Amino acid sequence: MEISSILQGGYQHPLSRSWQGQRTLTKNMFMYPIFITDEPDARVEISSLPGQCRWGVNRLQEFLAPLVEKGLRSVILFGVPLHCHKDERGGPADDPNGPVIASIKLLRTLFPDMYIACDVCLCEYSSHGHCGLFASDGSLDQGPSAARIAEVALAYARAGAHCVAPSDMMDGRIKAIKRALIDGGFGNRCTLMSYSAKFASSLYGPFREAAGSAPSFGDRKCYQLPPTAKGLARRAITRDVNEGADIIMVKPAMPYLDIIQDAKELARDHPLACYQVSGEYAMIVAGARAGVYDLKTMAFETVESFVRAGCTLILTYFTPDFLDWLEQ
Ligand code: PB1
Numbered sequence: 001m002e003i004s005s006i007l008q009g010g011y012q013h014p015l016s017r018s019w020q021g022q023r024t025l026t027k028n029m030f031m032y033p034i035f036i037t038d039e040p041d042a043r044v045e046i047s048s049l050p051g052q053c054r055w056g057v058n059r060l061q062e063f064l065a066p067l068v069e070k071g072l073r074s075v076i077l078f079g080v081p082l083h084c085h086k087d088e089r090g091g092p093a094d095d096p097n098g099p100v101i102a103s104i105k106l107l108r109t110l111f112p113d114m115y116i117a118c119d120v121c122l123c124e125y126s127s128h129g130h131c132g133l134f135a136s137d138g139s140l141d142q143g144p145s146a147a148r149i150a151e152v153a154l155a156y157a158r159a160g161a162h163c164v165a166p167s168d169m170m171d172g173r174i175k176a177i178k179r180a181l182i183d184g185g186f187g188n189r190c191t192l193m194s195y196s197a198k199f200a201s202s203l204y205g206p207f208r209e210a211a212g213s214a215p216s217f218g219d220r221k222c223y224q225l226p227p228t229a230k231g232l233a234r235r236a237i238t239r240d241v242n243e244g245a246d247i248i249m250v251k252p253a254m255p256y257l258d259i260i261q262d263a264k265e266l267a268r269d270h271p272l273a274c275y276q277v278s279g280e281y282a283m284i285v286a287g288a289r290a291g292v293y294d295l296k297t298m299a300f301e302t303v304e305s306f307v308r309a310g311c312t313l314i315l316t317y318f319t320p321d322f323l324d325w326l327e328q
Pocket of ligand 1: 119121122123131167168203204205206207208213220276277278279
């Protein structure tokens with residue numbers, strides 16, 4: 001037997017197996033997406049997202065305190081306004097009395113060490129359910145869209161968010177937000193995490209049901225990337241790095257591991273995030289319930305594949321589970 005043929009000696013023991021990974025999973029690599037509704041005392045289970053709820057501001061302490069005890073370090077807030085007047089500009093997005101801004105202020109007080117990120121988009125707040133603004137001819141209006149997203153991002157930064165994360169995919173929004181943060185005195189106080197390579201995926205259904213954010217007409221194919229578009233994804237990542245993004249994200253995660261690897265190559269000096277989206281989470285839970293695999297084993301296998309591809313930050317609805325499953 002050739003000497004070079006023998007590999008098993010390098011991983012025959014659990015400890016030497018643990019040395020084979022480039023990076024070991026730790027709790028601080030997980031960011032928990034949470035849904036905040038404008039019914040203050042609500043705790044409403046989301047049927048399409050097993051184990052996840054829409055929470056009112058008055059229930060956030062009861063919801064998050066046990067998770068903080070277990071090592072939760074960061075959340076990303078998604079507003080789910082059920083009683084607001086949605087308009088063409090997504091007016092309620094930066095309502096100072098809205099659920100997101102109220103939650104930022106409360107969480108800063110309740111959990112001073114928690115890193116609070118906010119998703120920035122208009123789809124949950126706009127009458128048309130799209131992520132940008134439209135021109136009179138029905139096409140997306142790039143300049144006003146980027147400006148409106150920047151306005152909302154600055155409002156969240158002013159409320160105390162540590163990070164703003166625009167999931168809208170409007171062209172030029174990263175530059176617009178960075179400019180607004182700098183001019184507003186938050187350039188060195190608020191992280192800009194860009195959903196740089198975000199695809200028009202079929203895996204967002206459970207989220208849209210949870211957030212009531214499905215488009216009222218058409219789809220998002222003219223602003224979210226085509227799933228086949230490796231070149232566009234690479235160009236979007238490079239663009240956002242040049243426009244001042246502090247963190248680059250790829251979304252969804254599992255079907256786009258090659259894009260995560262590209263992002264690591266193109267933005268090697270940036271932290272790299274990925275979002276295991278609602279449909280991925282629901283699919284993994286459904287497979288376990290169907291007896292296809294053990295849930296914990298599969299959850300680890302998916303998340304470890306994101307790390308193998310180059311991720312340092314993982315947005316996943318499995319975050320509470322990993323707080324139980326990981327030692328540190
Ligand atoms: O978990 C998920 O499915 C996330 C969905 C995601 C939130 N950032 C977007 C999906 C979509 O509706 O296109 C929301 C877009 N602003």
